[in-house]
Amino acid sequence: MTHTLGRRRTRCSIALTAAATLALGGCSLGGSDSGPPPDKPTVSTARFTLTPQDGSEGVAPETVVSVGAGGGHLTEVVLTAADGSVVPGAMSAGGASWHSTRPLGYGAAYTVRATAVDEHGLTGTRTSTFTTSTPKSLIGVKSITPETGATVGVGMPISIEFDHEIKDPKIRAAVEERLVVATSIPVEGAWGWIDDTTVRFRPKEYWPAGTKVSVSGDLQGLPMGDDGVYGADGQGADFAIGPAVITTVDAAAHQMMVTRDGEVLRTVPVTTGKPGFTTRSGTKVILGKEQHVVMDGTTVGIAEGSSEAYRLDVYWAARVTWSGEYLHAAPWSVASQGVANVSHGCVGMSTEDARWYFGVVNIGDVVNVVNTGSDKVMETTGNGYGEWNLPFERWLESSAAGATVTGAPTTV
Known part of the structure; x- marks a missing residue:
């Protein structure tokens, strides 16, 4: 009996030992599967894509410099010219890419330095250098x-003259997009081409009195031909609109009424063009003022020595057409002023009234001539600022871009 009981205790001990061994073995295997954490990278894995490529030469000035980042996101991109100036740019949401927002200079060296952070928080940088090409010729603002x-x-248009002809409609449209008008009061208008070298901005309605205006015409980096022709650095101008001085000449009534901001300042007896020399009807704009001017009939096609010939010293003259129409002092026709039309096309008044008028009006003020009884009308282009004689929809047809422009805010 003693022997039998001893054998049973041995088997039980072996079973317990085996179970314990299995339990310990299970813990050991679990620890071996997790292992030590992998090593963190010490160098950024962000990948860069840069255009133009490093070392590029003869890069077109209109090229948009771009930078992309893979395996991370951009945190900073700086594009710098050799003179230290920084070219502005825009970063995409999330920092996946960046691109320049201003044209490059001509024959200039640039360096772009990009910084990105990868998924491990490591920072990487890439630097690239390139040079731009030099145009064969330039077209700029004269x-x-x-x-x-x-x-x-309030009737003064903005007129920009270029130093070379621009005939291609596509280039004209691109030029219009580069011309910037900023106004202190929102003003809707449009550019229109007068000829191959001149483009004008006309508001839809007269400028609001007191408006401050800033205009710029920077063509830098704009391709203007297939033979290496580009736009030149731009010019700009800041000016102001004065009070709304409007003159209405009624040829049939022989009267001229002058208003300022809607208030009647004076009604003046006048004489206008006689039959055969009728004053142009329509809307004109004062081009300039001359205290003294010599008027010679031969300059408007009147033969010297004919019954209509004249050569006169004229004072207090406000010019409204390049062909020679003025509003001026005409002391020789005072008896006809307010009664009959006896001039060769100008609006004549007494010396006293002309001196007063000369002091009231300014370049760009509006002159409306009505009731002439003639079909002789103010030209819409070429003989002054006749654009106001076109409905705005018609004026818009002279825009290569075919688009209206609303002045951006300015405080100049």
């Missing part, structure tokens, strides 16, 4: 009217 500092009337 002049802008009105000039900086001027105060002009």
Whole structure:
């Protein structure tokens, strides 16, 4: 009996030992599966894509510089010219890409430095350098009217003259998109081409009195031909609109009424063009003022020595057409003023009234001539600022872009 009981205790001990061994073995296997954490990278894995590529030469100035980041996101991109100036750009949401927002200079060296952070929080950088091409020739702004500092009337258009002809409609449209008009009061208008070298901005309605206007015409980086022709650096002008001075000449009544901001300042007896020399009807804009001017009939096609010939010293003259129409002092026709039309096309008044009028009006003020009884009308282009004689929809047809423009806010 003693022997039998001993054997049973041995078997039980072995079973318990085996179970314990299995339990311990299970814990050991679990620890072996998790293992130590993998090592964190020490170098950023962000990948960069840059255009133009590093070392590029002869890059077109209109090229948009772009930077992309893979395996991370961009945190900063700086594009710098050799002179230290920084080219502005825009970053996409999330920092996946960046692109320049201003044209590049001509024959210039640039460096772009991009910084990105990868998924592990590591920062990487990439630097690229390139140079742009030099144009064969440039087309730029020759002049802008009105000039900086001027105060002009509510009918004054903005006129930009270029130093070379621009005939291609696509290039004209691209030029219009580069021309910027900013106004202190929202103003809707449109650009229109007068000829191959001149484009004008006309508001839909007269400028609001007191408006401050800023205009710029930067063509830098704009391709203007297939033979290496580009736009030049731009010019700009800041000017102001004065009070709304409107002159209405009634040829049938022989009267001229002058208002300022809707208030009647004076009604003046006048004489206008006689039959054969009728004053143009329609809306005109004062082009300039001359205290003294010599008027010679031969300059408007009147033969010297004929019954209509004249050569006169004229004072207090406000010009409204390039062909020679003025509003001026005409002391020789005082007896006819307010009674009959006896001039060769100008609006004549007494010296006293002309001196007063000269002091009231400004370049850009509006002159409306009505009731002439003639079909002789103010030209819409070429003989002054006749654009106001076109409905705005018709004026818009002269825009290569075919688009209206609303002045961006300005405080100039």
